[in-house]
Amino acid sequence: MAKSNQIFAYTETRIKTASQGQLIIMLYNEAVKQLDHGLDLLERNASGKKSPDRIEQISKSILKTQEIVTELMASLDFELGGDIAKNLFSLYTWFNQELLAANINQDPQRISSVRNMLNDLRSAWSEIITKNSMEGMGHPAMGLNITG
Template identity: 40%
Template sequence: MRRGALNSYKETKVTTATQSKLIIMLYDEVIKQITIGVEAVKTKKAKDVSHNAFVKSQDCISELMVSLDLEKGGDIAQNLFSLYNYFNRELLEANTSGKIEKALDVQSMMKELRSSWVSISGTTEHETTPDRVGINIAG
């Protein structure tokens, strides 16, 4: 029963969020998954743990890419698209080579972008600080 309540909470959190909050939630999930992937590599856990975490982070970045309106967004949207594309390539490299520095660089840039989204969304850090429930982009 508790698991069902948690899943309901997650679903409600996502379905009632504004577009800005959804974007921030995706950033949070990327940051979280990179942390999981990097820790798995550092502690030499089973390869599938780091692999799955890096793939999940790439999936979230892909969601951010498809959410861009390249026609209305102009240069900003084009630049974000290029940056997200770069992030996915770097995470692929980190995943296949074990070079966690690449993943950490992406994570650092994602934190900066997240901070910018918090600023422009008009919310406070407290309102957007992840409760680590996460989101399920797989449906």
């Protein structure tokens, strides 16, 4: 029990001290992790006896990812982000629609497709954040500019 409290405290501190860009990466990391978990459980169901508990866990992983995608949608700044923010919003909406269908049909292809695109977006954000932090060394911290 003490170890889980330490992990919780560490995670809470990481979140509280993270920059906006780091928080976005954390959300993508968790979304990919959740979908990987769901895919693993789906594979186990396909290769053996289906388990109601496993089906519930798959559903929870997908729902958690949908919550994360919704949080990413809410974090978009349409004023600063312009067309990029609008395009991300459309993509996130599509992700949630695909995940809903994937959950209903227990469809690993749809889950994999969304997972791979989330992973690509995570990589792109990581590059942007790295580039901005390298350019900003020695300068005061400013907001993350996703438009250029």
